[in-house]
Amino acid sequence: MKFALVGQPNCGKSTIFNSVAGYRAATGNFPGTTVRLAWSTIRFDGLVAELVDVPGIYSLTSANPAESAAKNFLFDQDISLIINVLDASLLSRSLELTLELRELGIPIIVCLNMMDEAERRGTRISTEELSALLGLPVVETIGYRGVGVRELFRQATHHANQPPQPVEFLRWHRDVETSVRQMQAVINSHSHSHHLPSRFFAIKLLENDDDISRQAGPEENDAATRLRAQLEDLRGRPAESVIMSERHDRAMKLFEHSATVTRPRHDPRAALDTLLTHPLWGYVCLAVILVGFFWAVFGLGSVLENAVSGKISLFTAFLLADVPKGGLEHTLIAALMDGVQGGAGIVLPYLIPFLFGLAFLEDAGYLPRVAYLMDGMLHRIGLHGTSMLPIILGYGCSVPACMATRILPSKRDRFLASVLATLVPCSARSTVIFALVAFYLGPMWALGIFCFNALVVITSGWLLARVWPEISAGMILEVPRYQWPSFSVLALKVWLRLREFVVLSWPLLIAGSLVLGLGAYCNFDHYANLALSPLTLILGLPAVLGTTLVFGVLRKELALIMLAQALGTTAVASVLSATQIIVFTIFITFYIPCLATLVALVKEIGRKMTILAATYTFILATLMGVAARLILPLFLGA
């Protein structure tokens, strides 16, 4: 059996998915958190079923790749039951999708999620009434608290294999209904390859859906054009608009019959929004939040770093006490401990607070507000606010950021947003900035680097938008309610991201440290550094850092650890000048994205574009590094 969680964006599908499948799918309070299908096997009452979390869709006519993926899944896969998740506080709008899903002929169970929110809004819904009118089973849930989820799956197993039956209440106006019948008759008289129900196919043809008209034969398309014109004559507006209105109208009627609206409770969140979207204070708050975020991560990180690093150093000294210096054994132990220290003492102290902070902003629902605030400015450089979502996610990790570009309808916007998202310092690169620049040169310098980076990102956006000009379709983005994130969800989310560092990067880091140590022991790294000396030379960095830069391609944090290893000390400031530290950081921040990101980029924007993007970032990094090398001494006096 295969169950699919389907619903409009940000209605809590992934939350329900996680509550039965364990924390597997990232959740967040912005539309388009899920951009690909997530699968899990669930066991319930001795029954084994596959559960699929489908990206959110507003309707069955797709606008962007994430929605297409969802739609194709619904059309092509053999699904036993659709669990249609609805945001109960947005009932009438959500029901429009339910009405469309009904036409697919797949059994459906309606899950009214966020019931608490609906109540707060003063909407009281009669589940029995709704169920009777819709002709579908309806279950109430509060996803984030797990209320009603057991009942939902119990009902789900009961109702699989019971396709929805036509209901008199949902019938459209006679003229539209006649057009649909006529279209259906044409479809039925032809043999066709698709397996979609003929009524659904007919409606979509009348709506002029591109994907469906491509599947239809010439006679069917001709008939559709004729019937569309007929309907337009009759109603005085385009056929698709007529059908949308029919659906809208039925959904409204369903809402009116099954829900009563009373006065909403006073919502303090409205006041918060008045402040955070204010034309002046909104921007002030944005700056305060970002700078506050920065200080919190740095403050917490440096406290943790001091505490942990010292302990590990003591332990290393203890281990090395009896080992003769200069021998292979000494080199290996020192390299191993460097790797361990790099992970626990340098990366984790900054990574953990950073991920927590970002997860908090995501779950609270602040990101769409940032998109709202930045849209005007982004328009000036040729982008729009929705592109801001992947770019902000880029501060966490470039890989999901590249995937998040799937919520953008235009190919060009996806290219721009994914390149810009890879330029933004991800948590790994931020760690380098925190642990190197902020720790040795002071937090103001680190803040400076973040601001400088933002400037470069904006300039790059402006530049790339000129290279590939296109009139942007403009933003239309749902701004969700604020939510107070639950600590356990935050912790799980941080762990989901941290796990990758702990199980993948850290071992790699320790291995890399060992390789570098061995290389140094055999004098092998000399040649590697020699080969890279042109680069280190123009950047004005010591030649020993050559190999370090290569490691950065694997994982950006590696560059940091390898730096300490290559220099033979963790007291970086004693070996490198302030300018060199900054040049190194800037270069690491901008140059070619790490391996995982490259793979993600190839998948999202294609190989050619990825090579283009990588070359661009490499040239950019070198230019910025050289510029920093030449300009900074004027300020630093060294």
Add this chain to the structure above:
Amino acid sequence: MFWIPLRLAKSARKYRSKRIDEPSTLTLDRIRSRQEVKVVQIVAGQSATRQLAQFGICPGSTVKVRRSAPMGGPVLVDSGGSMVAIGRGMARKVRVQTLA
């Protein structure tokens, strides 16, 4: 940064000239905060019309403008209980009528 005032002046001029051209049309981007309007017509392509309709913004529906961001920023509207940010270019395609 010195070109920003120039830019602003230019866009303001453009704005004014447009107003003289079509004095009778009122579009969503010109509506002040906290005003409720009725959508009359959407003058846009298929994809924009569809996207707007997904949020219940179609001829006949009522929306309330929450905020209008400065400097060509988007319009924040309340539509059927959800809040939607609509880019200025898109908002310009929505013709509306003010409600008393």
